Amino acid sequence: MLKGTRLLVLMLVLCGLVMIGVVVLQNDSDTPQSVRAQDNTPIPTDETPEEPPYFDGERALEFAAMQVEFGPRPVGSEALTQTGDAIIEALETTGWEVVTQEFPYDANGQTYPVRNIIAKRGTGPITMLASHYDTRMIADNDPDPLLQGDPVLGANDAASSAAVLLEMAEMVNDHYEITENNQIWLVFFDAEDNGRIPGWDWILGSRYMATHLDQLGVTPEDFNLMILFDMVGEADTDREYIGFNMETQKVGQQFYYENNSLNNAPEQTETLWQIAAELGYEDHFIPQPRYTITDDHLPFIQQGIPAVDFIDFDYPYWHTTSDTLDKLSATSLDRVGSVVEIYLLQTGVLQVEAQ
Ligand SMILES: [Zn+2]
Numbered sequence: 339m340l341k342g343t344r345l346l347v348l349m350l351v352l353c354g355l356v357m358i359g360v361v362v363l364q365n366d367s368d369t370p371q372s373v374r375a376q377d378n379t380p381i382p383t384d385e386t387p388e389e390p391p392y393f394d395g396e397r398a399l400e401f402a403a404m405q406v407e408f409g410p411r412p413v414g415s416e417a418l419t420q421t422g423d424a425i426i427e428a429l430e431t432t433g434w435e436v437v438t439q440e441f442p443y444d445a446n447g448q449t450y451p452v453r454n455i456i457a458k459r460g461t462g463p464i465t466m467l468a469s470h471y472d473t474r475m476i477a478d479n480d481p482d483p484l485l486q487g488d489p490v491l492g493a494n495d496a497a498s499s500a501a502v503l504l505e506m507a508e509m510v511n512d513h514y515e516i517t518e519n520n521q522i523w524l525v526f527f528d529a530e531d532n533g534r535i536p537g538w539d540w541i542l543g544s545r546y547m548a549t550h551l552d553q554l555g556v557t558p559e560d561f562n563l564m565i566l567f568d569m570v571g572e573a574d575t576d577r578e579y580i581g582f583n584m585e586t587q588k589v590g591q592q593f594y595y596e597n598n599s600l601n602n603a604p605e606q607t608e609t610l611w612q613i614a615a616e617l618g619y620e621d622h623f624i625p626q627p628r629y630t631i632t633d634d635h636l637p638f639i640q641q642g643i644p645a646v647d648f649i650d651f652d653y654p655y656w657h658t659t660s661d662t663l664d665k666l667s668a669t670s671l672d673r674v675g676s677v678v679e680i681y682l683l684q685t686g687v688l689q690v691e692a693q
Pocket of ligand 1: 474495531
């Protein structure tokens with residue numbers, strides 16, 4: 339009898355343990371799903387690779403589509419506010435601390451709100467990855483004169499580069515931790531793209547940030563490096579066109595050394611292009627100088643911060659109404675994202691998260 343009771347108690351205890359185990363297991367498998375269901379971030383379409391690079395070009399393309407769906411996104415527009423809000427939501431969902439830097443800009447008797455978005459992770463010297471997220475007010479390069487006053491949809495300029503940052507945010511959250519004494523900032527500049535328009539200029543958002551770093555509690559000495567992305571997602575084709583320096587150029591992704599970057603951060607620039615070659619992208623990352631560009635990195639270079647600009651300036655749809663989503667590819671986004679991911683890994687800013 340006693341033996342039987344003991345056995346019964348033991349069986350009941352075991353059953354209880356098994357049931358607790360089932361509940362725990364259910365909770366475990368439920369958590370990621372419910373978190374995933376709550377956020378609005380696109381679900382990766384590819385299988386996760388077993389080793390780096392983990393950067394997901396397909397998911398980056400979805401982030402570009404998300405921005406383009408808001409329509410043209412010029413400074414001060416409702417569409418840009420909505421885009422900025424969506425960017426902030428995506429960043430916060432993946433555990434980044436987000437701050438904004440807002441200021442008014444007066445042009446032609448009107449005041450426009452300008453908003454830079456800064457996402458932070460880690461502590462210590464800052465590696466800044468940056469892009470603008472506004473689009474140009476007018477398509478003044480459009481071959482059709484009747485369309486030159488229309489706004490630009492800006493799939494490549496600048497949804498592609500902002501999308502790379504958003505995928506970086508996800509990728510870091512999914513696979514990496516930032517090493518001790520390192521910090522990553524993902525910076526989305528407003529008001530980049532209105533040069534040669536009366537009352538306006540280029541790179542207004544980045545110029546403001548570079549000269550108001552104190553508002554963000556930092557000085558130029560706190561920055562290790564800035565990596566800027568601009569027009570980074572152009573799909574490859576077999577067609578050719580005459581590029582802006584009048585040379586025949588294939589329509590497709592091509593990054594040459596940008597001269598301000600090469601002068602100011604030569605080692606970092608060369609290392610990044612070497613990584614691209616090691617990944618087999620030497621046809622798309624050509625280690626030769628081609629253009630000198632006034633871009634969002636320039637105000638930071640002027641503050642003494644080394645900066646590298648990935649800009650594919652040979653883009654036939656630049657500032658036209660044809661800068662649409664069909665001109666981008668996941669493969670192109672994947673290349674540039676992977677190069678920077680491996681750089682951050684090799685320079686010890688990132689380490690693969692212990693499982
Ligand atoms: Zn532009």
